[in-house]
Amino acid sequence: MNKLDHKLLHDFLHIAQPYFYPVERSSSKIFLGLLFLLLIFLFATVFIIVSLVCIVSQTIFGESFNSIAPGLVDTIKHIINSHWIFVIILTIVIPSSAFWYYRRRIIPRWQPWALLTLLLFLSLSVSGLNVIISYVGNFFTTALAEKDQPTFWRFLFVYAGVFVVGTPIVVVYTYTRQKLGLYWRKWMTNKFIENYLNNRSYYQINSERKIDNPDQRIAEDIKYFTNQSLSFLLTILGSLIDVISFTGILWSISVPLSIFLIFYAVTGTLIAVIFGKKLISLNFNQLRREADFRYGLVHIRDNAESIAFYQGEEQELWQIKQRFTQVFQNFNLLIGWQRNVDYFTTSYRYAVIILPSLIMAPIYFAGEIKYGDITQAGFAFSQVLGAFSLVVSQIDNLTAFAAGINRLSKFKDTLEDRQKKLPEIINREIDITENSRLVLENITLNTPLNYEAINKNQKTLVKNLSVVLQPSKGLLIVGKSGVGKSSLLRAIAGLWKSGTGCLKRPNLEEMLFLPQRPYMILGSLKQQLLYPKINQYFDEYTLHKILKIVNLGDLPDRLGGFDIELEWENVLSLGEQQRLAFARLLLTQPSYAILDEATSALDLQNEAELYQKLQTTKTTFISVGHRLSLLKYHHQVLELTGNANWQILSVENYQAKVR
Numbered sequence: 001m002n003k004l005d006h007k008l009l010h011d012f013l014h015i016a017q018p019y020f021y022p023v024e025r026s027s028s029k030i031f032l033g034l035l036f037l038l039l040i041f042l043f044a045t046v047f048i049i050v051s052l053v054c055i056v057s058q059t060i061f062g063e064s065f066n067s068i069a070p071g072l073v074d075t076i077k078h079i080i081n082s083h084w085i086f087v088i089i090l091t092i093v094i095p096s097s098a099f100w101y102y103r104r105r106i107i108p109r110w111q112p113w114a115l116l117t118l119l120l121f122l123s124l125s126v127s128g129l130n131v132i133i134s135y136v137g138n139f140f141t142t143a144l145a146e147k148d149q150p151t152f153w154r155f156l157f158v159y160a161g162v163f164v165v166g167t168p169i170v171v172v173y174t175y176t177r178q179k180l181g182l183y184w185r186k187w188m189t190n191k192f193i194e195n196y197l198n199n200r201s202y203y204q205i206n207s208e209r210k211i212d213n214p215d216q217r218i219a220e221d222i223k224y225f226t227n228q229s230l231s232f233l234l235t236i237l238g239s240l241i242d243v244i245s246f247t248g249i250l251w252s253i254s255v256p257l258s259i260f261l262i263f264y265a266v267t268g269t270l271i272a273v274i275f276g277k278k279l280i281s282l283n284f285n286q287l288r289r290e291a292d293f294r295y296g297l298v299h300i301r302d303n304a305e306s307i308a309f310y311q312g313e314e315q316e317l318w319q320i321k322q323r324f325t326q327v328f329q330n331f332n333l334l335i336g337w338q339r340n341v342d343y344f345t346t347s348y349r350y351a352v353i354i355l356p357s358l359i360m361a362p363i364y365f366a367g368e369i370k371y372g373d374i375t376q377a378g379f380a381f382s383q384v385l386g387a388f389s390l391v392v393s394q395i396d397n398l399t400a401f402a403a404g405i406n407r408l409s410k411f412k413d414t415l416e417d418r419q420k421k422l423p424e425i426i427n428r429e430i431d432i433t434e435n436s437r438l439v440l441e442n443i444t445l446n447t448p449l450n451y452e453a454i455n456k457n458q459k460t461l462v463k464n465l466s467v468v469l470q471p472s473k474g475l476l477i478v479g480k481s482g483v484g485k486s487s488l489l490r491a492i493a494g495l496w497k498s499g500t501g502c503l504k505r506p507n508l509e510e511m512l513f514l515p516q517r518p519y520m521i522l523g524s525l526k527q528q529l530l531y532p533k534i535n536q537y538f539d540e541y542t543l544h545k546i547l548k549i550v551n552l553g554d555l556p557d558r559l560g561g562f563d564i565e566l567e568w569e570n571v572l573s574l575g576e577q578q579r580l581a582f583a584r585l586l587l588t589q590p591s592y593a594i595l596d597e598a599t600s601a602l603d604l605q606n607e608a609e610l611y612q613k614l615q616t617t618k619t620t621f622i623s624v625g626h627r628l629s630l631l632k633y634h635h636q637v638l639e640l641t642g643n644a645n646w647q648i649l650s651v652e653n654y655q656a657k658v659r
Helices: 002-019 027-061 063-068 072-080 084-101 103-145 149-208 214-253 255-302 304-310 313-365 371-388 395-419 485-493 525-530 540-549 555-559 574-588 604-615 628-633 651-658
Strands: 431-434 438-446 460-469 475-479 499-505 511-514 592-596 620-624 636-642 645-650
Touching (some): 002 027, 002 214, 002 395, 027 072, 027 084, 027 103, 103 214, 149 214, 149 395, 214 395, 255 304, 255 313, 255 371, 255 395, 438 485, 460 485, 475 628, 485 592, 485 620, 525 540, 525 555, 525 574, 540 574, 628 651, 636 651
Parallel strands (some): 592 620
Antiparallel strands (some): 438 499, 636 645
16 A cells, blocks of 8 residues: 555656656655745744734724734734744745745746745635634634623624635635646646657557547546646645644643544544545546547547448447446446445544534533533534545545546656667667668568567568669559558658668658548648648648649639638548648648558549649659559559568569569
């Protein structure tokens, strides 16, 4: 259990700390130390503010203030005149010095610390109001029981004053918590998205399938993490304040009740921890299975036409029901365990109602305490017990939070470890260097190897391949399905690196890849044409001209202009999408273009027009295809013959071979 707690704390700090303090050697201890010093500083600040308000109020209102808060000013003056004043000064000086010392790390993150400071200050204020309310309630109920009308009305007005002061404090406190949570979520989301899209991590993660549903982890888990982190921080702080504030009150009223409270809370916490270990794994599985079910529904939506053509409704229904069955079964098990926990927590809470009165009744009947002492002791008992029993009262939220931490931590670790390589003996990589030309020297390409596939057999797709692509000379890659034609293009793009040899190529910004099924972005028609460099500028006349070349000149008028945003995958046919992708190519005119069956959905006339136009540009292109009609647009043929073998042929020799 200690290992589990330590790992959970480590994972939590690994995720939460970077927003407030940079991750460095021993930085977690520094961060926690600064947080602790901030709390001490705020405690001292609140004491100073309360002391000034009380002293000024007594000076202005005199005996009226003493009748409301008897002995409070004398207690404050006693503290000021004792050695405790030096302790208070130190609680101001030491935290201030620490924050000044680490200012270079904190100033770039001043906004999170400012909001956190305000939030903790307001939290202390809310807890202080609870202490005031407990005393007001004591005097109020005692006056009511003793039919003391002047005291009753005086403290009724005091309660009204607390209500007036407390309402804006509580409202601003809630707003500040939500504001900090929102900014924290924004920062974390941006960081995760940047790491997810950096260095093609998204491609590797989705290929290796080591992380399920990264979209949910970014969209939902981060939101839940930031909200719950602040909620638990404030709950723990409030519990700490309640223990400090109300234990003294409770001890002064009844020592036996205080001792019983500690025993009761410790026992309840141990039992709750036993239940909680099982709930963490169940909540983790529930998050994953809910995401799988939602993905299944999205998959049906995105492939509605294909499913309709295949009449695959029955199969899709079976698949989606299978996913929901897993959701149902795990949730059924989860609520069963929650029921067991509720048996304990409900009886645990109900016992609190009667226990203080049961223990204090004998001394009340003996006349040793007043009726108001019972109500105040009951309030103090519930506050302190709630603080000590935090695990019991929050067991469901804690286990769900722990499951969320595990999911985010695994995702974050995977993104950070993306650059780590396997041992050189196991994972040899193709050496990629920049060059003005595209050159493959002794390339041996294997299927990708990841950490989870070390003991599995790798397949060699091509061995000792050497090709030099001359500028403005087209290369056509042919071969049977499955021999590695598209895989070779992945290697050129740097997506697959497992193998040996040297690949020389231009910078990827000078190359454009056109897959068989073009990628349609979420954006306007203009952005579709400019992708991936959507910040470059072309006037609409030029865009219209390019669309006419690819036989899509009517597209803007038919769909509503260049700024219209539609679901392009559903609006355009595959042939129209391929022509639109060719328009991108003709518009940007990169140094090299890689076309993976980029005209497979087009008729021969459209294919001819596009390739003929491409030949008039300075773009050097490589095509993958099965059609013999492509031969006339290329100068060389690379034939992958299977079993990692290959041969380079002229177009004429290849034509003679296939006849």
